[in-house]
Amino acid sequence: MEFKPTKIPEVILIQPAVYADPRGFFMETYRAEKFAQAGINHNFVQDNHSGSIRGTLRGLHYQINQPQGKLVQVVAGEVFDVAVDLRRSSPYFGKWVGEILSAENKRQMWIPIGFAHGFYVLSEWANVIYKVTQYYAPQWDRTLLWNDPDIGIVWPLDEDVELLVSKKDAEGIPLSNAETFS
Secondary structure, eight states: OEEEEOSSTTSEEEEOOEEEETTEEEEOSOOHHHHHHTTOOOOOOEEEEEEEETTBEEEEEEESSSOOOEEEEEEESEEEEEEEEOBTTSTTTTOEEEEEEETTTOOEEEEOTTEEEEEEEOSSEEEEEEEESSOOOGGGEEEBOTTOTTTOOOOOOOTTSOOBOOHHHHTOBOGGGSOOBO
C-alpha cells in the first residue's frame, strides 16, 4: 500500500497493491498495522454503502459531535470525492481537496475527523463504500452547502446530465454560518 498526502496533508490518498492475473485481481483494502504506520490509527465502527446514478451529488456531510473519520472507496463506477477542512485551528480551514476514486484505479481516500465529505458521480452508476470511526448520529448530522462560493469547490459537473441533489443537501449551510471544529 502506498499512502500519499494530498494538498491538505491530513487527507490521504491510498493506492493498494493490486495483484492481477487472467482470473481477476486481489488486493488488501485495509490492514491495521499499515494504516497505523501511515498515521491512520483509528477504530472503525461502521461500514456504509451508497449506490448512485450519474449526476448525483451527495454532501457535504459531517457530524459536529461524534465526528467521523472516513475511509472511502469506490467498488463500481467513478466519483469525484471531496473533503473540506472545517477545523478552525488548521491553516487549511475552509479549503478543499478533490480526487477521482474509481473501481478501475482502486484508490481510497482517508478523510480525518474535522472534515465535511461529499462526492459527485461521474459514471452511469457508482457504488461507494466507506468505513467510519464513529456511529451515525442523526442529531449531530450537519450539511455544508456543496456550492458555497466561499469554499469554491470546482465540481466536474457534466452540463449534459441533470444534477441530482437531495433537498437536505440543496439547503446546506454556507461555511460562514456552519458549525465547525476548534
